[in-house]
Every structure is written in structure tokens, then in C-alpha cells.
Amino acid sequence: MLKYGLMTGMLVTFLAVLSGCVPPPEGAEEGGGFDWTLIIFIVLLVAIFYFLIIRPQRRQRKKHEELMQELKRGDKVVTTGGIYGVVESLSDDSVVIKVESGTTIRIARNSIAGQRLEQ
Secondary structure: OHHHHHHHHHHHHHHHHHHHHOOOOOOOOOOOOOOHHHHHHHHHHHHHHHHHHHHHHHHHHHHHHHHHHHOOOOOEEEEOOOOEEEEEEEOOOEEEEEOOOOOEEEEEHHHEEEEOOOO
């Protein structure tokens, strides 16, 4: 996500610089230099985009990865689909959970949303 945001910001900045290089239409006054306010505005937009979207998303992804690493048998979990269960077994890409009725379900490891705190 960060890669696309930076690429977009660089592209817009490049276009803004190029727009200053285009000669004015006939009959218009010749400008007195480069307008830095546009560049400052674009940099501020990229910074706001980073701090409001990219940075919190990175934190959330890191927290989820830590949860996946610390997951062990007997943990009470909830899936992204809202299924509550207890971890029965783990593999590299899937988890078998046991739901309240005693049924076991194999789900993708990344579909675990979090651990249940209540006992």
C-alpha cells in the first residue's frame, strides 16, 4: 500500500513540475517564477495519507502477525466470520478449531481475527 501511495505522490509531483514548464497560452501574462505552494500542498496530502491510512494499517498487520506466531493449542479464538472456538491443532497454513457443539472446523490460519478474552 505504501508503495502505491509513494508512486502516486511522485507522479503527481512530477506532473506538477512539468506543468510549470509549459509555456502560457497566447495573450496570457508571463508568470514570475515557480509556484511552490502546489508542491507543499502535495507533500502535505501525502503526509496526511501516510499518517491516517498507511501507518495504522501497518500496525494492525504487525499485531495480527504476532497473534498468528503466538497461537497455540487450547487458545480461545474468534474468526473473521464470527465463529468462536478453541484451537485443536495448528499447521503452517490452517488451524483446526473446535466449536461449542463439539464439531471441528479446519480454517485458514489468516482467518483468525483474534483471541477471546473471556473464559
